[in-house]
Amino acid sequence: MTSLALNIAIKLIRRESPTPEDAGCQNYIESLLAPLGFVRTSVDTAGITNSIYSRIGELKGTLAFAGHTDVVPTGPIEAWTHPPFEAVVEDGPDGATLHGRGTQDMKGGIACWLAAIATLCAQQTPLPTLQLLITSDEEGDSIDGTIRIVEYMQENNTLPDAVIVGEPSCSEKVGDTIRRGRRGVVQARITFLGKQGHSAYPQDADNAIHRAAPALARITDIDWGKAAEGFPATSCQITNFNAGTGASNVIPGTAEAFLDIRYNPGNHFEQIKSLIEAACEKTEVSYNFDHVATAFSTPDGIFLDTICTSIKRITGIDTLRDTGGGTSDGRFIAAAGVAVAELGLTNSTIHQVNECVATHELDTLTAIYSDIIEHFEV
Ligand SMILES: [Zn+2]
Structure with missing residues (x-):
């Protein structure tokens, strides 16, 4: 059976979107979210596609997910075992694998968040106010992407209480690592x-x-x-x-x-x-x-605890609250005074030829995201 997250990931990966292209990904996301009551605000700047999708919730607080629809270049296409934009699902002894550019970084993560929201809305679960902050300018200069979204939200007084950035933060297993800051x-x-x-x-x-x-x-x-x-x-x-x-x-x-x-x-x-x-x-x-x-750090407290508790409930893993790795768009959001944590898929093949992800990871991350949304508190 194909999960909703896998289905969405396949549709996103088939939209060929090397930086700064979006290739219709954000329109597709809108087509999924509009029936759930989300309103899209476009913050396009200098040819970059930026969107804020928001839905007023029944519960207190605003939780946002931040991500990017652009991907890094493929490198030599002939070196790929499966064409990078075909989103081939291949069965293997340890389960199925989804192949393609952006599977881990980070169309797979976006797909998991969308699948979690769709399921929660279908179950009529009371939810906090939800936002998705999506740009097509993360892998390039990052000059007209998330930073513009944050500026727009500051001007309009719509900044969320906390943001989960869907970058692939995990090393061995989904849930083993979150990034709570960056140098x-x-x-x-x-x-x-x-x-x-x-x-x-x-x-x-x-x-x-x-x-x-x-x-x-x-x-x-x-x-x-x-x-x-x-x-x-x-x-x-x-x-x-x-x-x-x-x-x-x-x-x-x-x-x-x-x-x-x-x-x-x-x-x-x-x-x-x-x-x-x-x-x-x-x-x-x-x-x-x-x-x-700019360096940022989200202090220990209710937000990071909620994330780690959800991960523990779903996977049994004690999560490492890490600050390693390069830089990320989280810094623009943190600079506005918002609590930021990065949690996504594993990062074993990001930016590589033959980028891929095990499909069970998509299911695990969807379950974790869903649990976090349900238990979000401010
Ligand atoms: Zn990324």
Whole structure:
């Protein structure tokens, strides 16, 4: 028997939607949600398809699900065992597997949330107010996606109490891991300024590498303080260093270092910037700082407890409340002061050739989502 979640996942995967395409996914989602009483608001920006679907509930509080309909490129099509947009279901000794781009990241997750809602509505279960925040700009620049949805909701005073981001958070089994925060990212380009000259006449030159070396040593020695609870320590890596003309007898006039800093919520952008500037103090430099992603952390409390209790009820698993991995759209929502947690399928094949998911995972995640919605409290 094909489950509702599997059916929906197949329909979404067959809509070929590499970033920033939506390929009709959000219209299809509307066709499923409108009969359940959801109203769609389009927040399309710069060619990106963004939708807010909302349904006023019978219970207190507003719970939102956030996700994306775009997928990463397939890579070489001929390397795929099953065509990436055909959504082939293949039976195997351990059950069936759904193949295709977006099965794990994250059309499968969206399908589970939709299936959970459809079943709860059909059973006339009293529900909180529900929202789905869906963008087609997550895998690309993320400039006109979730951030625009959040801005719209802030302007209209419709921000939810809590958001589940359907990114594939789990490693071995559905429910083993949720992400309750992410590290932030700061990147910096530092140009050390000296004066080019002949190496036989150092008195007439100013070696930019000699200026850079002690400053970079001080940067690698920066004490970033105590990490926020549940987070790894802040890490600052010098990832590129360029200087010299290639000639052995020319003192370089400039040197350029590139820093990549992954910080925990115990640090913040302005502080990071001033610590680096202090390390370069007596050196002539020019900077270019880029706050690529803001760190966020949802504290322990009723929201995370509800999620973990639902997972335990459905699967028996004690869930890890993790903060690892790269960055996600959760940061835009958390920045608006909303509690955010990521919970989705396993992530064993995301962005890979032959992305796929075991169909029993879809059933498990649907059951977990359904339990969370039913037990949501503010
Ligand atoms: Zn994703």
